[in-house]
Amino acid sequence: xxxxxxxxxxxxxxxxxxxxxxxxxxxxxxxxxxxxxxxxxxxxxxxxxxxxxxxxxxxxxxxxxxxxxxxxxxxxxxxxxxxxxxxxxxxxxxxxxxxxxxxxxxxxxxxxxxxxxxxxxxxxxxxxxxxxxxxxxxxxxxxxxxxxxxxxxxxxxxxxxxxxxxxxxxxxxxxxxxxxxxxxxxxxxxxxxxxxxxxxxxxxxxxxxxxxxxxxxxxxxxxxxxxxxxxxxxxxxx
Amino acid sequence: xxxxxxxxxxxxxxxxxxxxxxxxxxxxxxxxxxxxxxxxxxxxxxxxxxxxxxxxxxxxxxxxxxxxxxxxxxxxxxxxxxxxxxxxxxxxxxxxxxxxxxxxxxxxxxxxxxxxxxxxxxxxxxxxxxxxxxxxxxxxxxxxxxxxxxxxxxxxxxxxxxxxxxxxxxxxxxxxxxxxxxxxxxxxxxxxxxxxxxxxxxxxxxxxxxxxxxxxxxxxxxxxxxxxxxxxxxxxxxxxxxxxxxxxxxxxxxxxxxxxxxxxxxxxxxxxxxxxxxxxxxxxxxxxxxxxxxxx
Ligand SMILES: Nc1ncnc2c1ncn2[C@@H]1O[C@H](COP(=O)(O)OP(=O)(O)OP(=O)(O)O)[C@@H](O)[C@H]1O
Ligand SMILES: [Mg+2]
Numbered sequence: 001x002x003x004x005x006x007x008x009x010x011x012x013x014x015x016x017x018x019x020x021x022x023x024x025x026x027x028x029x030x031x032x033x034x035x036x037x038x039x040x041x042x043x044x045x046x047x048x049x050x051x052x053x054x055x056x057x058x059x060x061x062x063x064x065x066x067x068x069x070x071x072x073x074x075x076x077x078x079x080x081x082x083x084x085x086x087x088x089x090x091x092x093x094x095x096x097x098x099x100x101x102x103x104x105x106x107x108x109x110x111x112x113x114x115x116x117x118x119x120x121x122x123x124x125x126x127x128x129x130x131x132x133x134x135x136x137x138x139x140x141x142x143x144x145x146x147x148x149x150x151x152x153x154x155x156x157x158x159x160x161x162x163x164x165x166x167x168x169x170x171x172x173x174x175x176x177x178x179x180x181x182x183x184x185x186x187x188x189x190x191x192x193x194x195x196x197x198x199x200x201x202x203x204x205x206x207x208x209x210x211x212x213x214x215x216x217x218x219x220x221x222x223x224x225x226x227x228x229x230x231x232x233x234x235x236x237x238x
Numbered sequence: 239x240x241x242x243x244x245x246x247x248x249x250x251x252x253x254x255x256x257x258x259x260x261x262x263x264x265x266x267x268x269x270x271x272x273x274x275x276x277x278x279x280x281x282x283x284x285x286x287x288x289x290x291x292x293x294x295x296x297x298x299x300x301x302x303x304x305x306x307x308x309x310x311x312x313x314x315x316x317x318x319x320x321x322x323x324x325x326x327x328x329x330x331x332x333x334x335x336x337x338x339x340x341x342x343x344x345x346x347x348x349x350x351x352x353x354x355x356x357x358x359x360x361x362x363x364x365x366x367x368x369x370x371x372x373x374x375x376x377x378x379x380x381x382x383x384x385x386x387x388x389x390x391x392x393x394x395x396x397x398x399x400x401x402x403x404x405x406x407x408x409x410x411x412x413x414x415x416x417x418x419x420x421x422x423x424x425x426x427x428x429x430x431x432x433x434x435x436x437x438x439x440x441x442x443x444x445x446x447x448x449x450x451x452x453x454x455x456x457x458x459x460x461x462x463x464x465x466x467x468x469x470x471x472x473x474x475x476x477x478x479x480x481x482x483x484x485x486x487x488x489x490x491x492x493x494x495x496x497x498x499x500x501x502x503x504x505x506x507x508x509x510x511x512x513x514x515x516x517x518x519x520x521x522x523x524x525x526x527x528x529x530x531x532x533x534x
Contacts, residue, residue: 053413077419089414091407102407105400106419154419 003062004029004158004190005050010059012049019045020214022059027158027207032184032191034201034222037211043194044086046211047160050192051083052076064157078106082156086163088147092136096127096146099135103153112155120149123179141172148179159183161193165200173197177204202226240371245493246486247372253485254382255444259458260465260477261389262436268472269409269429271329272322275336277462278455279343280310280434284441285358285450286347292358299358300380302442307435314434318427326423340455347452355449363446381443388436389478396474405429409472461488464504468511470518479519483507 005027013019019042027033037043048054050061052073061069063081076082082103090099100120104113121128124145130138135146144164151159161180165173177197181204183189195201202208205222210231218231225231263277287306291297297305317339325331365376396402407415408425416422440458448454465484469476484504491503511519 051417053416072421073416074419074421077417083417085414085417089411089417091410091414093410094403094406098403101400102403102415102418102420105404109419110400150418 002029003027004064005192006060006062007050008060008062010046010049010056010061012045012054012056012059014045014054018057018214020049020056023211023214023216024059025209025216025219027190027192029190030184030188031206032180032193032204034205034208035192035194035211036196036198036201036208037217041211042214043211044162045214047083047162047192047194048085051081051160053083077103077154077156078108080155080157081160082151082154082158083160084147084151084162084164086166088143090135090138090143090146090150093134095132096135096138097131099146099150100127100153103150106154109154113153116153116155120152123152124149140167141169141175144168144172144176145179148176152183156189158190158192161191163194163196165195165197173200177201180204198232199226243370243372245489247369247374249486249489250482251374251378251382251485252489253482254378254385255440255447255458255481256461256465256484257478257481258381258385258388258440258443259437260462260469260481261385261392261474262433262440263459263462264466264469264472264474264477265392265436266430266433267466268474269405270318270322270426272332272336272430273463274430274433275333275459276317276339276343276455277433277437278457278459279340280314280437280455281441281444281458282347282450282452282455283313283343284310284438285445285448285454286351286356286441287438288442288445289356289358289450298360298362299442299445300360300362302445303439306438306442310438311431311435314431315427317434318430322430323423323426344452344455351452353452355451357449358445360446377443377446381440381447384439384443385478385481388439389474392432392436393474401428464508466518468508468518470520473518473520476518476520483511483519 003026008024010023011018011020023046035043035046045054049056052071055070060067063079068076091102100117101113104110104116126142127146127149130142135143138146148164164176168176177200180191180193184191193201202222202225208220208222208225209216210218259281263274266272266274284306287309288299288302291302291305292299321335321339322332325335363377367374367376367379396406404420405425407418407420408422412422461484465480466477468483469480487504487507488500492500495503
């Protein structure tokens with residue numbers, strides 16, 4: 001299977017503070033890759049760098065065989081790479097429908113807006129009900145669904161998810177992870193997911209990487225990680 | 239009664255002027271979070287633009303926006319791109335930069351005109367309409383109509399069209415907007431350009447009402463600041479309604495109390511509104527969050 005995303009020797013940070021050090025991993029097409037690690041390990045920074053929000057100081061990011069290192073964040077949805085940021089970051093004073101519409105802002109997604117909107121509403125019936133409500137008034141679970149749906153509006157090949165279950169009830173978190181699994185298994189979407197709920201995410205993931213102080217400490221299959229409690233104890237204090 | 243109605247009419251017509259001048263200022267603030275001190279100078283440039291169009295092409299000031307507004311749009315875009323964009327992330331510096339721009343524009347116009355006060359004329363500006371006992375100059379009615387059309391059209395554009403939604407998205411969360419594929423810098427530039435174009439339009443329509451001087455922008459920017467804070471920072475509807483509140487307050491207080499007190503009364507109304515609604519009349523509940531939140 002070919003790789004959807006290849007990250008090589010990636011170093012990045014904020015101003016003069018380095019956070020990521022020579023991070024390297026591959027994301028196979030159609031698979032769910034989990035990235036786990038303690039608070040402050042650099043998971044959000046890693047996703048933000050891949051998505052173009054932070055310029056790396058070193059290294060390379062290749063998406064679909066194309067070098068996107070240092071590309072503008074606003075160019076990436078058009079290429080098929082979408083990030084659902086921590087907390088969803090919906091536009092609070094816009095309706096659910098407007099949020100979704102903006103998800104298809106990329107010029108190549110605009111012609112398919114109507115069809116895509118129907119598909120997404122079918123997949124997330126709750127959003128159909130809440131269509132005309134301001135996104136700021138959604139519940140935590142609805143907000144996360146809407147954020148995922150919004151990212152799907154541009155028909156991405158690769159979806160980056162930053163802690164989609166944070167702040168949700170265990171039941172709601174499970175439903176969000178179910179949706180992620182379904183997207184990968186049924187629609188062939190490649191997913192990179194950062195999660196604090198380590199066991200839950202390893203259960204749906206194919207591969208996993210542990211990020212520790214800005215470095216990849218361990219990589220393996222999700223099954224290996226699940227089987228080896230010691231890994232989880234060492235790196236995540238579980 | 240007739241007297242009262244006349245004062246109200248004067249207040250409304252003055253309010254139309256304030257509304258028209260404030261809408262662009264509030265658009266710029268709402269989207270880019272820059273208090274553009276040079277907005278009054280854009281109005282001033284619009285007035286001189288109307289003058290130039292009349293001298294050069296014999297154009298009526300009410301037709302002049304056709305050339306003046308696009309010219310100010312272009313100027314606004316250039317100013318944003320070369321002056322303000324490099325200062326992104328340093329809001330204080332951007333405010334100082336607009337203050338510097340104010341000085342430069344004033345001085346350039348002063349140097350060009352040698353300080354001679356100029357005026358334009360239009361046949362329409364001589365007409366006065368009467369509605370029962372109330373006398374209203376057509377020139378001021380046109381400003382009021384323009385303010386209404388501009389506020390309505392801008393509100394519609396922001397609410398309904400895709401570029402309008404993209405601009406609102408940038409105002410609400412610029413990082414998320416970037417993740418949607420929106421070119422944030424370009425939206426800032428467009429917003430600043432549209433704000434400047436609206437000031438240019440205002441300048442053309444105000445040109446027949448005032449004799450021009452390079453410093454005339456000051457007369458507009460001060461009430462405009464009151465208007466946008468009253469109406470709600472970043473709100474188009476707020477700028478529109480706020481203009482009338484300021485205009486009416488000035489007219490009524492100036493007539494019934496004392497012309498010297500009109501600003502004091504305006505200030506009291508201002509404080510009262512902010513005590514009742516800290517976000518301004520049209521500020522969305524929680525606008526501190528959307529309008530003034532630190533964005534990362
Ligand atoms: N905007 C920022 N400016 C400066 N430093 C930052 C910024 N954001 C994060 N950091 C720092 O970078 C490091 C990594 O942060 P990051 O948010 O990537 O961690 P994380 O693994 O996502 O943590 P969490 O699990 O809490 O979300 C931390 O030390 C943090 O303090
Ligand atoms: Mg994080």
